[in-house]
Amino acid sequence: MQLTYERVLGAYRTMRMIRSFEEKLVELVNLGKMSGFLHVYLGEEAVAAGVCAQLGEHDYVASTHRGHGHAIAKGVDVRGMMAELFGRRTGTCKGKGGSMHIADIDKGMLGANGIVGAGIPLATGAALTAKLKKTGGVAVAFFGDGASNQGAFHESLNLASIWKLPAVYVVENNGWGEFTPTDYVVPVKDIAERARSYAMPALIADGMDFFDVFAKAGEAIARARSGGGPTLLECKTYRFAGHYVGDALAYRPKDEAEKWMTERDPLRGFAERVLSDGLLNQDDLQRVDGEVSRHIEDAVKAAEAAPFPDASEVTTDVYADSHRRG
């Protein structure tokens, strides 16, 4: 896929939207205006943006507890997401999902996911649908370094490999599995090495660099789409914030985070690159910043003004009413 002016601008808009959306969430939680258990994606924006820039509406993603970025990058409406996080009836899932369970099936977003590693088999199943229905679609599983220690990861890579499913497994290695350093719980240097057990090609991308993620995801997605089977794509990234909003971060060296934030911020890196390459100019960036900022302010206002679900909603949608078939 070529990086046209529109695509580059769109990539910046996606990353800026994720950044601003989540900075707003942190602010709202700290003000006591938003409740729930939130995990923010700050610092990892280039991964979701880079991968999803290679996907279309008929492709699927399965996400994680840190899922806002994937949802935004896959095109889920930010107003609906904000309303969902406020628990409103106008939310993406009518307020019944919350941060860890935002899904928009029509957009191909199969859900954030509250259980580490659980989205991996779901994406594998979505890839199976694409294969059986011959849609030409691809399914992407996003997950963290921690999830690569779950059985679901290993079982899914094995299954996708023997069935040559159109799947891409994107591990976002941010160095920390909740509150434990990755190198303590993962014996291999690169999680990408784990693909070898499943005779699966693996790629490693600089997860702080949109362009590198975009290129490597493009390679993996093209292989999947053309019947070449799955790929494990490891994106080396960093979680700027704590595991959850409110995490005091006592377990993590301050200088480590500062170094990543000052030297490797994916938005700053993107801006420097597009300006020096002449892909975008300063006006483009400022215009997007302004649009995003206004969009998020509007989303917050709309969400705060929206009604809560009626109490009767507590018993709806436990089951689907089965339509008559056949």
Next chain:
Amino acid sequence: MTGAAVVGQRATPASMTPMRELTYWQALQEALCDAMRRDPAVFVMGEDIGTYGGAFGVTRGLLEEFGPERVRCTPISEGTIVGAATGAALTGMRPVVEIMFMDFLTLTMDQLANHAAKFRYMYGPQARVPMVIRTPAGGGRCYGATHSQSLEAWFLHVPGLKVVAPSTPADAKGLLTAALHDDNPVLFVEHKLLYANSGDVPAGDHRVPLGCAALRREGSDVTLVSYSYYAGVALAAAEELAAAGIDAEVIDLRSLAPLDTATILASVRKTGRLICIEEGPRTGGVSAEIAAVVAEHAYEYLDAPVRRVGAIDTPIPFSPALEPAALPQRSDIVRTAREMFACRR
């Protein structure tokens, strides 16, 4: 739900429905094949279900008719089999999973309980998970503690799942056909001791609605409620009790979720006595739930305390000498019923 199907009643008039004698496994296979011929979205996956035909033979011959794309023999990875089925269902397929032994559902619990069961609720009408998990339950074959369990009670505790457990070949076909038309995840509990049983099975589109119990025997003295293999055991016990002058009514639940409480309550209001029978351990079992429902809604009709007949609270032992001591027997049902009438007789 109201009104159990009366003995012998069918969804379609008998005059229009040719009957054949089929075994339980053949009836299941017929439902599967009919669905796969009707709907290209239906496919099956599980361990050894291809050339081998499945551990209990239900899928034998399917690979030849439908090919390897739709009859997918999987690695031994139960968690991901169910997870992938959930993902496929969420994106428009209608997967049917075979889990070789019910005991192995332990390996699928995250995908079933946290995801498949909850997607509709968490995501709203945009999400459907039309999926059937077929699995053989039960002991009686000396398979030991990890291949003999009846774990269905666990799943009643997970809103969003449906749980079905047929006892006859006709219901095996009718309930599986209904499950295959359902847009929710359905746990379809089969029984190892039933696969070879024969019975009349309607040809064609035979559906037994989920959530509708069957009244297998009318009686006036005591209600015996059971399902799956033990529905038959309860019926045999009722005949033995009849000889002793106790007229037992027998309800075969067929579905555990949704539970046909109306049929249970109507029967208990008539007989005034209830024995709940299940193969799983008594503590926290299906019977406990039924007893609670009756206590809440029909306490004043009871002439005696509700009784439960189930497995004792131990793992299931291997030895042919011990297994029957752990699992409920027909004699336990008979003895329990006679105890309920001990004062009178």
